[in-house]
Amino acid sequence: xxxxxxxxxxxxxxxxxxxxxxxxxxxxxxxLSCVExxxxxxxxxxxxxxxxxxxxxxxxxTLYSILSKKxxxxxxxxxxxxxxxxxxGVHAETxxxxxxxxxCGSLGHGLxxxxxxxxxxxINNKDGRIYVLLGDGELEEGSVWEAAMFxxxxxxxxxxxxxxxxxxxxxxxxxxxxxLEPLAEKWKAFGWDVLEVDGHxxxxxLKVFKLISNFKNKP
Numbered sequence: 001x002x003x004x005x006x007x008x009x010x011x012x013x014x015x016x017x018x019x020x021x022x023x024x025x026x027x028x029x030x031x032l033s034c035v036e037x038x039x040x041x042x043x044x045x046x047x048x049x050x051x052x053x054x055x056x057x058x059x060x061x062t063l064y065s066i067l068s069k070k071x072x073x074x075x076x077x078x079x080x081x082x083x084x085x086x087x088x089g090v091h092a093e094t095x096x097x098x099x100x101x102x103x104c105g106s107l108g109h110g111l112x113x114x115x116x117x118x119x120x121x122x123i124n125n126k127d128g129r130i131y132v133l134l135g136d137g138e139l140e141e142g143s144v145w146e147a148a149m150f151x152x153x154x155x156x157x158x159x160x161x162x163x164x165x166x167x168x169x170x171x172x173x174x175x176x177x178x179x180l181e182p183l184a185e186k187w188k189a190f191g192w193d194v195l196e197v198d199g200h201x202x203x204x205x206l207k208v209f210k211l212i213s214n215f216k217n218k219p
Contacts, residue, residue: 003044004202010069011039011202017065021081026090027058030135033166033199034059040205041131042066049128051117053102055110056135056164057091063100064088072099108141110134111161115147118159118219131160137169140178145190151219152191159219160212161192164199193218 018031034056041052054063061081068075080086087096091105102113114132121128138144151159165183167174174180184194193215197208 003206007036007039007043007202010043011035013069014039014062014065017068017078018061021061021064021078021088024082026061026082029166029168030056030058030164031061034062034133034164036200036202036205037133037162037164038062038066040202040209042070044206045209046131047128049126051101051114051128051130053110053114053117053130053132054092054100054104055102055107055114055132056138057104057107058135059133059164060088060090060092060104063092067097067099070099073097107135107138108143110138111144111147111151114159114161115151115156118151118156119154121158122154122156129158129160131162133162133164135169136163136165136167136174136180136183137177139163139180139183148187148190148192148219155217156219157216161187161219191218 014035015032018035022028022031046052054060064073064078064081067073068078077086077088081088082090089096092100093103094100102110104110111132111134114130118130121130134144169177171177184196187194195208195211197204199205
């Protein structure tokens with residue numbers, strides 16, 4: 001089985017887990033829109049010294065499923081998601097299960113946290129990249145852009161911000177609430193290298209993650 005076929009098989013299983021966890025309701029869109037991305041990250045890209053931060057907290061079910069497939073948490077506890085006394089909350093928390101780098105919930109803070117981790121790695125001469133997954137609605141938070149400026153100023157080329165640009169948030173479509181366009185140009189203007197990719201295409205995702213390693217001077 002080639003790599004893409006393997007990833008596709010895992011992604012289908014993750015989607016099934018998400019639907020089962022959210023059977024009583026929840027954030028279907030935000031969880032399903034990052035399945036292929038997280039599958040590629042965890043089963044092809046992340047190395048031992050890398051860290052992943054889920055800033056878009058409403059995709060916790062995706063991360064829980066991935067962690068179970070990696071053997072980090074027991075698959076049996078997925079059935080307890082969102083229930084009383086469960087360690088799998090609607091928003092993931094670091095002290096409840098292993099594999100969670102950042103307690104998420106209030107949007108807009110994940111990139112700041114990741115920027116701090118990336119800078120600390122630089123100061124301490126530690127290898128490894130910090131990957132942060134943000135939602136597009138989350139980009140309406142000012143702290144995201146403060147972190148983006150800080151990361152560029154300090155040349156944090158060990159930091160990768162991934163924006164799940166599905167163009168919809170809880171209250172409606174992004175373009176009708178706060179239009180983010182031209183989004184790629186904004187990040188470039190803030191001093192970042194930018195790549196755009198179909199987040200559901202494993203071929204494209206694998207190519208883009210290989211390209212990231214060629215970027216040496218910018219986040």
